[in-house]
Amino acid sequence: MTSRPAATARARSAAVSALVPVLVAALASVLALAGCTSTSGEPVVATPGAGLPAATAAPTSALARYYTQKLDWKKCGNLECADLRVPLDHAAPDPAKDLTIKVARVKALDQSKRLGSLLVNPGGPGASGVAYVRNGAETIGGPQVRRYYDLVGFDPRGVGGSDPIDCLGDKALDRFLATDPTPDTPAEEQAWLAQSKDMAAGCQAASPDLVKHLSTADAARDLDILRAAVGDPQLNYLGKSYGTFLGSTYADLFPKRVGRMVLDGVVPPDLTSAELGEGQARGFQIATQSYVEDCVKQDCPLGSTPEAALKGLDDLFQEVDRQPLPTGDPSAPLLTEGWARIGVAVALYDQGSWGILTDALREAKSGNGQSLMQLADAYAERRPGGGYDGNLMESIYAVNCLDRPDSPNLSAYEKYAKDFSAKAPTWGANLAWGALPCGVWPVKSTDLPHKISAPGSNPIVVVGTTRDPATIYEWSKRLRDQLDNAVLVSFDGDGHTAYGRSNTCVDSAIDDYYVQGRVPKDGLRC
Incomplete structure (x- = not known):
C-alpha cells in the first residue's frame, strides 16, 4: 500500500463519515486488482425449480393477505x-x-x-x-x-x-458504549453487568411484544x-x-x-455466541496484524516494528482506560477505552481507512482523542454533539440475543476472556465480554x-x-x-x-x- 498524506480536519471528518458500522459491508474504498474479466452479455433469465408455487403463494392461508399485497411505490x-x-x-x-x-x-x-x-x-x-x-x-x-x-x-x-x-435514551446509550469493555476487576465487571441489564431491560420495556x-x-x-x-x-x-x-x-x-x-x-x-466472539476476536487480531505491518512501513506512531506497534496499541488501550482523553465534544467529553476500541475496530474494516486510523492514533498518542472519537461516532451512527441517526447499537443486541443466548454467570465471561485472549491478545477480552447482554436477555427464543x-x-x-x-x-x-x-x-x-x-x-x-x-x-x- 502506498503512503497516504495526513488528512486535514475537514477531509478526515468527511472520510470518517463514510465509514459504516460493525458487520456492515461495502466501505468506501474499492481496490481494482488484476483478475478475471467479465464476459457478461445479454441477460439470462433464471429457470424456476420444478413445481415452484406462484410468487404470491403463502406458506399458510393465514398469511395469504400479506403475500398478495401490492407495494405502493x-x-x-x-x-x-x-x-x-x-x-x-x-x-x-x-x-x-x-x-x-x-x-x-x-x-x-x-x-x-x-x-x-x-x-x-x-x-x-x-x-x-x-x-x-x-x-x-x-x-x-x-x-x-x-x-x-x-x-x-x-x-x-x-x-x-x-x-x-429503542432501548436506551441517547445519554444512556453513550454510557453503555463508553463502559470499560475489558473489565479486569470485580467492580468493573459489576459495572458492565449493570449496563448490560439496563440494555436488556430497556428493550423489553420499550417494546414488550416486538x-x-x-x-x-x-x-x-x-x-x-x-x-x-x-x-x-x-x-x-x-x-x-x-x-x-x-x-x-x-x-x-x-x-x-x-x-x-x-x-x-x-x-x-x-455459530454459538461463544464461537461468534472467539472467531471475531481472531479476525480482528489478524486484521490488526496486517494493519501494523503496513503502519511500520510509514511513520507509525505505535512503534517501528510490527511487534512493537502491536504492543503500542495494547499499551494505548490501557493508558486510555487509566486516563481517558479529551474529545472536544461536550456531549462525550472523554474518549474511554470503550470508545477507543470502537474507533479502532471500525477502521480495520477496510484497508482504505488505515491512513485515517494512523492519523487518529498519532493524535491519541499526543493526548488528543478527537479523531478516534469521530471514528467511534461513525461506527455507532452517533452525531458529534450527541444523538443517534439509527438504532444499530440497540437492535444488534435485540437480534443477536434472540439468535444466540449466552450464560448469565460472570464466571463464563472470565473464562471466555482467558481463552479468547490466548488466541487474540488485543481483542480477546473485548469480544468475550461483549456477549454479556445476551446472558441477561429477558426473552428466550426457540x-x-x-x-x-x-x-x-x-x-x-x-x-x-x-x-x-x-x-x-x-x-x-x-x-x-x-x-x-x-x-x-x-x-x-x-x-x-x-x-x-x-x-x-x-x-x-x-x-x-x-x-x-x-x-x-x-x-x-x-
Whole structure:
C-alpha cells in the first residue's frame, strides 16, 4: 500500500463519515486488482425449480393477505419507497399488530430486459438496507447488474424505519458504549453487568411484544413476503456480513424459492455466541496484524516494528482506560477505552481507512482523542454533539440475543476472556465480554443456532475474504460445507467482504452469476 498524506480536519471528518458500522459491508474504498474479466452479455433469465408455487403463494392461508399485497411505490429523493406489511408473529398473524417494513428501490436501467429484483442486506444486525441503496446503489453490483435488476433495500423489522426498537435514551446509550469493555476487576465487571441489564431491560420495556419477535428467522419470513410483493417467484439476493445469516436462514426455510443468491462475509447460522466472539476476536487480531505491518512501513506512531506497534496499541488501550482523553465534544467529553476500541475496530474494516486510523492514533498518542472519537461516532451512527441517526447499537443486541443466548454467570465471561485472549491478545477480552447482554436477555427464543443445508435450492455462491476482521474466512468454508448446493469464491486480501470492494476477479464472477446465471467454479480464488 502506498503512503497516504495526513488528512486535514475537514477531509478526515468527511472520510470518517463514510465509514459504516460493525458487520456492515461495502466501505468506501474499492481496490481494482488484476483478475478475471467479465464476459457478461445479454441477460439470462433464471429457470424456476420444478413445481415452484406462484410468487404470491403463502406458506399458510393465514398469511395469504400479506403475500398478495401490492407495494405502493412513491418517489423519495433519488429512490422509490414503499411500505410492506408483515405480521408481528408469523405463527399467529393479527392485523392489529402488523409491522411496517420500509422498502426502497432503484429501478433497473433496462426495464425491457429486466431480470427481476435483487434484494440486498448490508449487515448488522441493525444496518439499514434503505440507506444502503440510497447511499451506495452505484456500488451494489457491476453496471450489468444495475442494468437488469431493480435494486431493493429494506430495513428489517425493528431496524431503522421499520418499527425500530429503542432501548436506551441517547445519554444512556453513550454510557453503555463508553463502559470499560475489558473489565479486569470485580467492580468493573459489576459495572458492565449493570449496563448490560439496563440494555436488556430497556428493550423489553420499550417494546414488550416486538422484542419477542426480532429473531433472524422472523426477518427471513418477512423477506419471503417482500419477495412476493416485488413479484418474483424466486429470491435474488445479496447478503453481506450479517446479511449472509439472514440469507442462509431464508434458504433453509424456503429452499425452493432461492434464485440467484450471494452470501459475502459469512456468519454461519450454527455459530454459538461463544464461537461468534472467539472467531471475531481472531479476525480482528489478524486484521490488526496486517494493519501494523503496513503502519511500520510509514511513520507509525505505535512503534517501528510490527511487534512493537502491536504492543503500542495494547499499551494505548490501557493508558486510555487509566486516563481517558479529551474529545472536544461536550456531549462525550472523554474518549474511554470503550470508545477507543470502537474507533479502532471500525477502521480495520477496510484497508482504505488505515491512513485515517494512523492519523487518529498519532493524535491519541499526543493526548488528543478527537479523531478516534469521530471514528467511534461513525461506527455507532452517533452525531458529534450527541444523538443517534439509527438504532444499530440497540437492535444488534435485540437480534443477536434472540439468535444466540449466552450464560448469565460472570464466571463464563472470565473464562471466555482467558481463552479468547490466548488466541487474540488485543481483542480477546473485548469480544468475550461483549456477549454479556445476551446472558441477561429477558426473552428466550426457540430459533437457536443450528446447521442448515437448504436441500433442493438453486446454487448459492458463498464468498470469503482471507483476512476479514469481522467474519473470518473459515466461516465461509463452514457454510459452504453445510449447504447442499453451494460454491465458494475466495478473495486473498484484507477488509470486510469482497464483492464490490476487492478486485475484478470477484466482481466479474458474481456479476456473471447474477446476469448470465453462470455459477462460479467452486474453489475459485481471487
